[in-house]
Amino acid sequence: MFPASFGYVAARSVAEALELMAKHGDDGKLLAGGHSLIPAMKLRLQSPRMLIDLGTVPGLRGVKEEAGQLVIGALTIHADVAASELVRKHLPGLSDAASVIGDLQVRNRGTIGGSVAHADPAADLPVILTALNASFVAQSPSGSRTLAVDDFFTDFYTTALNADEILTEIRVPIPPAATGTAYAKLPHPASGYVVVSAGALITRQASGSCAASRIAVGGLGSGPLRAVATELELQGKPLTPQIIAAAAAKAAEETDPVDDTYANADYKRHVAAVYARKAIEAAVERASRV
Amino acid sequence: MTAEAQYAAVPITVTVNGVKHEAAVEPRTLLVYFLREHLNLTGTHVGCDTSQCGACTVHLNGRAVKSCTVLAVQANGAEVKTIEGLAEGDAFHPVQEGFREKHGLQCGYCTPGMIMTAVHLLETNSHPSEDDIKHALEGNICRCTGYINIVESIKWAAEKMRKPA
Numbered sequence: 001m002f003p004a005s006f007g008y009v010a011a012r013s014v015a016e017a018l019e020l021m022a023k024h025g026d027d028g029k030l031l032a033g034g035h036s037l038i039p040a041m042k043l044r045l046q047s048p049r050m051l052i053d054l055g056t057v058p059g060l061r062g063v064k065e066e067a068g069q070l071v072i073g074a075l076t077i078h079a080d081v082a083a084s085e086l087v088r089k090h091l092p093g094l095s096d097a098a099s100v101i102g103d104l105q106v107r108n109r110g111t112i113g114g115s116v117a118h119a120d121p122a123a124d125l126p127v128i129l130t131a132l133n134a135s136f137v138a139q140s141p142s143g144s145r146t147l148a149v150d151d152f153f154t155d156f157y158t159t160a161l162n163a164d165e166i167l168t169e170i171r172v173p174i175p176p177a178a179t180g181t182a183y184a185k186l187p188h189p190a191s192g193y194v195v196v197s198a199g200a201l202i203t204r205q206a207s208g209s210c211a212a213s214r215i216a217v218g219g220l221g222s223g224p225l226r227a228v229a230t231e232l233e234l235q236g237k238p239l240t241p242q243i244i245a246a247a248a249a250k251a252a253e254e255t256d257p258v259d260d261t262y263a264n265a266d267y268k269r270h271v272a273a274v275y276a277r278k279a280i281e282a283a284v285e286r287a288s289r290v
Numbered sequence: 291m292t293a294e295a296q297y298a299a300v301p302i303t304v305t306v307n308g309v310k311h312e313a314a315v316e317p318r319t320l321l322v323y324f325l326r327e328h329l330n331l332t333g334t335h336v337g338c339d340t341s342q343c344g345a346c347t348v349h350l351n352g353r354a355v356k357s358c359t360v361l362a363v364q365a366n367g368a369e370v371k372t373i374e375g376l377a378e379g380d381a382f383h384p385v386q387e388g389f390r391e392k393h394g395l396q397c398g399y400c401t402p403g404m405i406m407t408a409v410h411l412l413e414t415n416s417h418p419s420e421d422d423i424k425h426a427l428e429g430n431i432c433r434c435t436g437y438i439n440i441v442e443s444i445k446w447a448a449e450k451m452r453k454p455a
Contacts, residue, residue, distance in 0.1 A: 001339050007297040008317035008363050038359050039341050055364055103429025108353040
């Protein structure tokens with residue numbers, strides 16, 4: 001299988017990539033690791049006339065700590081996110097999620113920025129980044145702006161990024177003390193994509209009660225969903241298995257997943273509660289250790 | 291003018307198995323076809339052609355990747371290693387030896403990809419557990435379903451690579 005013919009240009013800087021985007025307009029498409037785009041192009045689901053390669057832009061890779069946040073370059077591959085000492089120390093839930101994307105070869109090539117900008121409803125990173133309250137730095141010819149995760153994923157394969165913007169950084173707050181993060185996923189057995197998944201961030205009080213939480217579920221809609229009813233149910237309560245299970249049972253409330261050949265909507269809602277419980281339990285366990 | 295002709299070929303320099311190659315490629319050329327059809331390195335196989343099966347696995351700058359999902363232009367300036375580059379003269383790589391010793395192949399179609407993934411694993415983890423091996427092979431499919439011997443072959447190679455020569 002071959003993509004339809006296209007032109008190719010390797011950008012050498014973000015500024016040059018922005019100029020190339022302006023020059024090529026709707027004909028242009030940004031290329032990061034290519035692990036969503038190239039398969040789509042081979043299937044002729046997408047046929048951009050000009051690929052603008054960000055893989056040749058220096059400075060967009062790596063994880064660093066800055067002002068209470070981890071700053072992850074958009075071109076950082078999943079394998080490096082998963083293995084990063086900073087990520088494992090501060091955001092083990094993100095390491096969990098990055099280490100179960102696709103397979104080893106995909107994680108060696110696919111990038112965090114490419115994945116979130118592609119916004120596949122069955123992707124892993126949007127779910128955990130929602131739980132972690134990430135933000136996204138976008139550059140455009142008029143400057144840069146930061147988008148909050150709750151406003152970022154707007155529809156199937158659609159984000160709040162404008163056509164003239166490039167996602168350059170993913171910023172994730174380093175959680176406060178006594179906070180645990182975790183990600184749990186039911187993968188489709190053939191594709192490895194998310195059937196249902198959940199991400200959790202839990203801050204424990206010294207008493208053992210829940211001081212704060214952010215819970216997100218994936219696979220139930222056009223993008224990641226905050227499980228607000230679950231968060232409210234946990235708030236201020238002791239984090240016992242019974243209370244966690246009761247809160248997790250609300251994770252799929254008011255969601256409207258679609259039936260597909262592998263799982264129907266009722267099943268997805270049911271397993272969403274199961275995986276929300278797994279993610280919360282794992283986050284609580286980690287919160288108890290730090 | 292045909293649709294193909296309106297896009298300029300892109301000059302690339304790729305080092306494959308230690309040999310530097312310069313070529314001008316159509317941008318849509320996939321790395322696997324560059325290796326197979328431009329360089330005649332046909333040890334790298336095309337299986338599913340959809341990023342699933344791993345038969346096309348090669349190392350790009352030291353990491354196992356699926357060469358059906360990499361454009362040749364993305365490999366510009368990179369080092370590529372294929373199954374043909376593993377042996378040193380007549381001496382097989384320990385993973386190749388392991389597949390022979392433990393009967394890690396049946397039809398052989400998936401074998402180059404399996405071996406390239408296994409080499410990447412053993413270069414990053416010299417003591418993989420059976421689970422580590424299975425997790426690493428998630429992106430490699432054997433339609434003969436010979437997985438048990440493939441895992442045994444990699445265990446054999448791991449042990450061999452740990453022993454001082």
